[in-house]
Amino acid sequence: MTFNRWGTPDESKPLSPSVVRLLRTALGIQQEQTPGDAEADVVLSEVRLTEADIAALGALVGPGYVTCEYAHRRGRARGKSYPDLLDWHTKKTIDAPDAVIAPGTEEEVLSVLEYCSEADIAVIPFGGGTSVVGGLTPVSGGHRAVLSLDLTRFDKLEDVDAESGLATFGAGMFGPQAELELAKHNLQLGHFPQSFPYATIGGYAATRSSGQHSAGYGRFDEMVHALTVVTPTGILQLGGDSPASAAGPDLRELFLGSEGTLGVITRVRCRVHPVPEAKRYEAFRFPNFEAGARAVRLVAQHGTGPSMIRLSDEIETSLNLSSPDGMAGGAATSGCLCLTMFEGTPEHAAARHDETRKLLLEAGGTSLGEGPVRAWERGRFGAPVFRDALLDVAGVCETLETATTWANIHRLKTAVGRALATSLTKHGTMAVVMCHISHVYATGCSLYFTVVAKQSEHAHEQWAAAKRAASEAIVAHGGTITHHHAIGTDHRPYMQSEIDPLAVTILRTVKNTLDPAGILNPGKLIP
């Protein structure tokens, strides 16, 4: 990915004249488009590692696999949150990791962690670099330097057991690469988060990623059979062949979501499944979000079986989805758009489709045919570049998400939407806040918010205030601080409300045991 934008340069898209007009009218965004220069000559922080360090690290992994080169450091200095991207637009000097290292084996990772523990160097594991919660900010935590530990050499599909539906991946394999390798066996993971083109298997595991087909295939943490984790204290093998076990606590769950603070995930054994023979698509319109949410809840609770189901609120439906060139072809200019997909054998997909559509129609939905779902599928990974285009015209564009019980979603949605709008208005800018449900469970669902506004003079403070207001509303109204974006640095202030104080003590104790020098991702996740 380009260091200061989402995606590769050829993915970049300027805003259409109609969108520019809309932004001007609705939000007062006036600025001319000034696309960020991918080759901009940003100044990076001074390298704090010595030549002796680099030589010593080179001796551990091979001299070609450690570097202080500008482009490598710059490419690993930030993730892809709005504040991360804003830094490239606003800051003269960017703090970057002092070096990048790419070990090739678990033993090499262990020796790097041992060296860094001894030599007082913080280590930030790096997969695809798609964090949107400050997960890659090079916080030193008082250590004398920061090393970015790149996992891309762990890039093999190591084994496939087609009969059991299991495959073992190197943690550095990218989503598309994993799917291409699996396709040779007529298998797939079926895990498609929006970051899919650039995210890695290890990143999925370390952050509890959730894909757009979570209704059908589950969250990534649910797919994981076994993990290899390298800690400064040693190499851990967690989980085995058994699909389930009652042999005590499940320690995989201590490392899933650990975001590189307890160890470096190097290998993941996952559930895979045959490439579906058939896919079916149908979109529905509901008169309002309440009716749509009730219908989606019934689908989840009756287990009618879509592999994907999502529901946009009225604002998202009207802004994103109903423009003549948009995905609903103008069919859903009012109400709420609901998209569904069904996968499997032709009979399986048809049966699930029939049962689901019957329920959605009975619950007040109107069919819009398959067009809107196919349009969504084509553009499903494309949304993040819109954010860069908005930044180019000095717009705010960011997303945040939570989840709660079905009984609580409207209260939570109202509170978060109001908190965002109120905070941005205080900074003198109008805001559009959209929301959708994209992950459903029998007991509740996620709420995913997209915010668009005009940047104020103090853009960092403007968003920090809005994010704080939203986070406090989430905490106060029974939501989780993150359903699938993870904690990083941005959500860390809210971990103390999210988990019990004694649970924090447990996490710190485990961290101290595995990483006594505290070098792994300091300042992230654990409060």
Add this chain to the structure above:
Amino acid sequence: MTFNRWGTPDESKPLSPSVVRLLRTALGIQQEQTPGDAEADVVLSEVRLTEADIAALGALVGPGYVTCEYAHRRGRARGKSYPDLLDWHTKKTIDAPDAVIAPGTEEEVLSVLEYCSEADIAVIPFGGGTSVVGGLTPVSGGHRAVLSLDLTRFDKLEDVDAESGLATFGAGMFGPQAELELAKHNLQLGHFPQSFPYATIGGYAATRSSGQHSAGYGRFDEMVHALTVVTPTGILQLGGDSPASAAGPDLRELFLGSEGTLGVITRVRCRVHPVPEAKRYEAFRFPNFEAGARAVRLVAQHGTGPSMIRLSDEIETSLNLSSPDGMAGGAATSGCLCLTMFEGTPEHAAARHDETRKLLLEAGGTSLGEGPVRAWERGRFGAPVFRDALLDVAGVCETLETATTWANIHRLKTAVGRALATSLTKHGTMAVVMCHISHVYATGCSLYFTVVAKQSEHAHEQWAAAKRAASEAIVAHGGTITHHHAIGTDHRPYMQSEIDPLAVTILRTVKNTLDPAGILNPGKLIP
């Protein structure tokens, strides 16, 4: 339950004359039936607590809620494994907990744990007393006495959120009591382990229980939203309202399966669902276990949706299920019997049934109609009393279980079956070893073995050797040491093979943090 048998006295059933004949012919079991006397005057170990201890404990919970009475101590001295039951037949003195305490609030549990930490008293949390892995053996672990902590006063359905499908239970609620309370709201848990009539909600959570409808409703650990756990260091609230979260490690998974060694589970918030409107039943016959296992695998991997599916091997089919008065009505005297159930709305159950039966018939099954499934459903909780009847004629009767990947089940099944038969033959006794699959996953399944043999002169050693042989075969052939019976004392020697040495260190570290005096269930679970 009767202290020395499964169930209540009126559940007790003598063996039928035809079974006695079969046992005599096939296994040489000759002894006349001598039903164990439930009122037998067993001698218990001396009480090691002082009057001052009892007074102090009584001051914490109320004097009526702590006792050293014979019947109370005897009723909590053992679980219900074959070696546990054998103890009542063979030992003159039974080591029992020194006292039984029944706190009524979490604060009282905390004060009891604080007192015991200070006063050097081991604590064994006690729910329904159904452990079949030595989970209740009163091991003192070097402490000066043992206190059985009875949770039956945590017996309330505390809240119900029917819209979200969530309910909060006191950990001491028994399965049937929970279902009766939920039925008032037209809801159910749908969790039916064989221990259902006598097991508690807290026990389900502490041991990662798996119910006979796990295909439809999941394992119990998958149903848990939130837990309250009292440790000697404080009270922990784990999990919240959100159906899923990416906020770091999932610490519920540290306490699920912790078997009272890390804390006392006092409250559990679980997923519940509407009482199904319709149930459908169909049994199938497969020519052999391989064909049946393949068919059951396809059902799990295609997600055709039975709420219950199980497959007996040839021996179990012929012995247990095909007698003229047995469940298959003589229809499956050869081959393997497969039972299926479907639940939900009438349309949902019918669609799942149609898709599943089509697949099973294509995979070589022959329909046997619904009779065998209905017969199984009637007798589903009745099997354990057969074990007592066998003990009364000096028979061995025990079960053990494991799980592995689909690709590995035949290798594992053969190895465990052979290990059991070889070991028992060495002790001069013929053995019948039966096996069934009763929990299926996309990637693998459980294997549940039932062993029947004649007791040798050294009955304890005979079974210990057989169990050791089976456990070593499980470890050597890629199975988990337990899929749903838990670890207790019986499986503890195999934990070191089951989990990584560094994982053991993590468990010990967490234990030391929460229970620094080491009073909670010493000698259990953690190696």
